[in-house]
Each structure stands twice: as structure tokens, then as C-alpha cells.
Amino acid sequence: MKSGWSSKSLLIDFIKNKYKAVTDIKGQSSRFVISPTGAIEVIKERSTIQSHVISSLENLGGPQKAGAEIKSLEVVFDDYPKPVELVQYLCKMIYRSDDIILDFFSGSATTAHAVMQLNAEDNGNRKFIMVQLPEATDEKSEAYKAGYKNIAEIGKERIRRAGTKIVEDNQNKIGIDKLDIGFRVYKTGSSNMKKVYYHPEQLTQDNIFSLESNIKEDRSPDDLLTQVILNLGLALNLPIEQKKMHGNS
16 A cells, blocks of 8 residues: 655654664555656555454454344344444443443344343442334234233343343352332323413413313323422433322332
């Protein structure tokens, strides 16, 4: 491969090395020549030695291994899941043991599986946020036949089963009883509150009773609690405890 002269220091090293090839910062063997036009050109030969990251990734498995992992949980996923070990490797490279790991295209929730596995191995306290559209599964697919109507359902079931299996596989490990394998599922939606902003002239005898409650009829106590948590800027994974006061929960 030829390119224009762009490294004075590399040329100096080449001269000091008695005009024998030198290695640049990318591990490429480099030597300099004089072109027919009198210009100095560098000829580089790419290193055949793979970087640590690439060589490591090759040993972490591919779609077949990933498919076997999810199949071992008796969860069906027809697309191409990522190997758990690959995601673990990337998490250890980038994140601390108490970070929150976000996957915006979670699919079968391999990232959640990897995070729980890592926490079990090093007693970490990583948390995960999985984001997945309820993309419908093909009616002809094995996942659909197994009862999974969308990809999000596959991810949820995998997290449940993977968490249970990780605890079972590490039952003799000290502290495994403290491993957090729980999760909550939230869906985006509209406000729990009705639009009750009327000008006085818009109020009639018929609609005045609608002001008795501004909560939409189809909303549950959990829906209201979630909105309060968000409005207060609190974390959605806070412990929730139900108590009775004066006979009311």
C-alpha cells in the first residue's frame, strides 16, 4: 500500500534503522522509497497479527453459540441473538461494576442476561435498561408458535429464566442470595389525567360532573404511582411497599 509522506518521525526512524523497515504505531511495517518524480513515499505492509480486541472477539462465539444459549433456557428466538460472553466482554471493557447499561435494541435481552451473569461472577451491582418495540413476530415463526406474539415478550421471558438459572448454577457461591435478578416492565403511554381545562363558558350541567375526578377510568393504582415517581424525578427501580392506613391500601 502506498501513500504520501506524512510522518517525519517515522522517516527519521527509518534512516536511523539503516534504511530497514520500521514499525508504525498501528503495527504496520513501513519503509520509504523515492518515486520516479522525486517524491518521498512510504510503503506499508499491514500486520498479520490481530489486535487484542479482534482476537478476543473471535473466541467468544457467534450466532450458533448464542442460539444454543437461548435454547438452553427453552426460549424461542428466530433472529440472530448475540453471545452472552461477547456482551460480558464488552461490558467489562467499558463499564464499572456499578454502572447502568442501556441497550436501545435489546431483542432477546442478551445484554440483561450478560449483566446478571457478570454480577454473579464478580459481586457487581450493575443495572440494565432494555428498550424494545413490541415488534410482532412472524406468524410462521417458531417464536410465534411458542406463544410469543412480539419480540419484547421473548426478552422478558429470557430475563426471568436466565436470572433463575444463574442463581441455580451459583447456589454454592457466597452472596448469591443477594443477586438482584428482578426487573420491572414499563410501556410508554399517555397521561393518566383527563383534560379538564375548560373555560367557564364551556361548562354545562352535563359535563360538570366529569370534574369529580380527573383520572382516566382505565388507569390502575400502579399507573398513578408510576406517574408520581416520574414527576418527582425518582428512580423507577425504587422498592415499593404497600401499607394499610385507616383501612385503605
